[in-house]
Amino acid sequence: MEPSAARYDERLTAPPSWWGIAALIAVAGGLITLPMGPLPMLGGVIGAGALAAAGVSSYGSARIRVVADSLVAGEARIPVSALGEAEVLDAEEARAWRLHKADPRAFMLLRSYVPTALRVEITDPDDPTPYVYVSTRDPKALAAALNAVRAA
Incomplete structure (x- = not known):
C-alpha cells in the first residue's frame, strides 16, 4: 500500500429517514407559501427543500x-x-x-x-x-x- 493511501475511510452519512424529513420540510415550505399563489408555492417548495437538503448533506458529510x-x-x-x-x-x-x-x-x-x-x-x-x-x-x-x- 502506498504511504498516501488511506488505511481507513468512512463517511458518516445521514440515515434515509433524515432525507424523508427534508422532503417534509419542502412540502411545509410549499404549504406556507400556498396562499400567495402557485409560483410562490413552487418557490417555497424549492427553497425549503434546498435548505433542508443542504443541512442534511452537510451534517452527513463528516469523514x-x-x-x-x-x-x-x-x-x-x-x-x-x-x-x-x-x-x-x-x-x-x-x-x-x-x-x-x-x-x-x-x-x-x-x-x-x-x-x-x-x-x-x-x-x-x-x-x-x-x-x-x-x-x-x-x-x-x-x-x-x-x-x-x-x-x-
Missing part, C-alpha cells in the same frame, strides 16, 4: 480517515504518535461516554444516528485534550488501522 500517520476526524488532523490506546465502544458504552462520562475538554466527532464509537486517549503532554471520541460504524476496523500505523 473519518487514517491517512499516512494521522487520524483525520472531520476537520481535525491528529498524529498517531500523539494517540494512546484505542477503546472500542459498543452502543451502551458509547452512549455513556456521550453523556455522563464525557469530558468537556475532549474532541468529539459524534453523530447521534451512529450507535458505536471509538475512544482514543491523547498522550501528548502539551495537549489539554484528554481523549478523542469518534462515532464510527466499524470501531474495530478503525482501531486496527490506528494500530497498523503505530506498528509501522
